[in-house]
Amino acid sequence: MAPVSSLPRRRGVALVPEFMGLRISRRPSRVSSASVRATAKVARPGVVCEAQETAIDIPDVTKSTWQSLVLESETAVLVEFWAPWCGPCRLMHPVIGKLSKAYEGKLKCFKLNTDENQDVATNYGIRSIPTMIIFKNGERKDTIIGAVPDGTLSDKYREVLVDQIWRILPFLSCLGE
Structure with a gap:
């Protein structure tokens, strides 16, 4: 029986930053890719999450109110x-x-x-x-x-x-x- 995935079993470990919203990073980030050898690193610009504290909770209305x-x-x-x-x-x-x-x-x-x-x-x-x-x-x-x-x-x-x-x-x- 053939394996379900042909991806290498060994994967790189990366630290995940705390995301707060989206912005495009000007400096390249280091990314591991399954299509590249497991030890190779690819540098490319990335999108970083930087949510703003602007979410407004809309109050509920019900039949009684x-x-x-x-x-x-x-x-x-x-x-x-x-x-x-x-x-x-x-x-x-x-x-x-x-x-x-x-x-x-x-x-x-x-x-x-x-x-x-x-x-x-x-x-x-x-x-x-x-x-x-x-x-x-x-x-x-x-x-x-x-x-x-x-x-x-x-x-x-x-x-x-x-x-x-x-x-x-x-x-x-x-x-x-």
Whole structure:
């Protein structure tokens, strides 16, 4: 019976640095490769992980907190409908975190686990995740389906704000007369 792998059994040992985010290293790193003799070293630029401490945890909203956190909110609210097993949903968390930080005090962001809160998801017709809904004064203003860049979410939020301004402009012009 032939061996499953034809790679040499002896491998080089390397120390693994603590990774904190991604950056390209200007100095070459020493790398062992299975395609090169086990004792040979190859020098090449590498990518080093250097995560920044900017991850923002998006608070959860549930069926029991939906009314108070979303529908009765004084500010606009963005809710991400998601599930833990959904890869694109997990990709959206940092995007929504960035949006939450950029519009702090003007926009509240929450995430709703559709596996645990199926009633709420059904009430809003959620058929695909991730789905983000923007609410203002308890009303659904816009829906974004799928993983999108942060610019798309920012644009949708600004559209909701502009729509609100245009609705109150006639009232404000009457006060000036």
